């Protein structure tokens with residue numbers, strides 16, 4: 001019995017450390033190509049890399065002309081494995097034929113551009129910090145969370161006290177909804193106050209669910225009344241309609257601005273409610289969203305309530321009424337910090 005408990009505890013500790021240890025390779029890199037001729041320009045450009053960790057400790061390397069942009073992929077190698085503190089890669093893909101290695105701080109490679117032009121690549125690890133990280137609330141703004149308490153928050157169910165966890169570093173962590181008998185513990189939290197037009201700043205950290213994919217990879221959301229600005233670990237994804245920075249299942253982000261899981265990121269969201277006059281919707285509500293300081297939604301109109309399918313959305317009517325802001329519990333252990341709001 002004792003052995004089983006110890007084994008169970010050890011597995012639990014391993015699981016915990018798997019979720020709390022940031023991968024040493026995953027992230028962005030930046031560098032240069034040394035060659036006589038490059039593609040697509042004849043001038044050898046700067047080059048970026050994205051190292052993504054997927055399930056079963058496999059990695060994917062992409063070499064791209066820009067990050068947090070929509071752009072070509074010049075080189076892609078998947079199913080890579082780390083061995084002795086580095087990830088070796090070789091082979092031809094898209095425009096390059098390369099042999100190289102990824103270490104936690106850099107990527108080096110040699111090979112050919114477009115089959116015939118010899119080239120050398122050297123990239124260094126990038127530590128991306130959002131320009132709005134740690135932004136102080138401006139005069140007149142209301143602090144919604146500063147790491148000390150949940151005074152500005154409530155659960156959806158009025159009888160359930162907010163029991164998300166204060167986890168240090170000025171942060172709180174999602175407490176997933178569970179049932180203890182008839183009592184419900186955890187679940188999404190809502191601002192006690194309601195808001196009209198506003199500017200919201202918040203910082204978030206995605207847990208490292210390397211073995212999960214798609215919507216299971218650290219899901220939450222900033223739900224403004226009926227409309228969700230999606231939160232998801234979409235690092236290395238395509239930036240589509242249900243990923244981070246999207247108006248969930250309605251509008252894709254302009255670009256995928258996610259940094260790697262385990263890094264702190266920012267959202268700066270401006271919300272304008274619908275204009276409704278005499279029961280008639282004259283203007284849909286809109287969102288402008290900066291993710292890590294990068295514009296991902298620009299005055300984007302929202303057609304209908306997030307939880308509806310498009311067919312039902314057609315008959316949905318915005319009210320334009322003041323709204324609560326919800327931080328969504330989707331069962332995943334995201335952290336949040338430095339949340340403040342300014343009425344506009």
Ligand code: MG
Nearest residue numbers: 219220221231
């Ligand atoms: Mg969500």
